[in-house]
Amino acid sequence: QKEVEQDPGPLSVPEGAIVSLNCTYSNSAFQYFMWYRQYSRKGPELLMYTYSSGNKEDGRFTAQVDKSSKYISLFIRDSQPSDSATYLCAMNYQAGTALIFGKGTTLSVSS
């Protein structure tokens, strides 16, 4: 079992839909939980991060971490065609160690 599991999709939704993206993990030592967004033929960019458990909101995006279930989610409200991208979850133990990435979920939002 890989340390981080993510359904690759693809996921297709109409504009305005609520999108839920998820990852599960096996290592309870992870403390940092991130979501990166990658547009086609570009490098990934950090979208949001959460330290330990809880929720974090940034505009239309909400990240949730449930450490008891080893499960993280990213919700996108009022999805837009510009949200069409691959979303990668990533996790880490501490500063100075390498991030562990999920495989990424490809999202397509149609207008």
Add this chain to the structure above:
Amino acid sequence: NAGVTQTPKFQVLKTGQSMTLQCAQDMNHNSMYWYRQDPGMGLRLIYYSASEGTTDKGEVPNGYNVSRLNKREFSLRLESAAPSQTSVYFCASSSWDTSAYEQYFGPGTRLTVT
């Protein structure tokens, strides 16, 4: 401020040829990384350098070597390319105080080995 730059953007090699992928960052970051990205496999770490003068193997180091030339530059070398090394290669960097969660990625190098 260019961020992380990678050269070349595209490359086609024949099996057995060698090449070096170049990466440079202008953000004064301590840590640098090389990843490969393949369909269905996600981002896999090849090598990383936590600070100038140090390098460590990642998940898939076989067939690659790296050099941390100075604080700005981190190169990846394929000594004898194989078709299995066909991939998109990303370089990334991070500062120590945000390295737990934030990496800045370059635009990638698309490598095809025939």
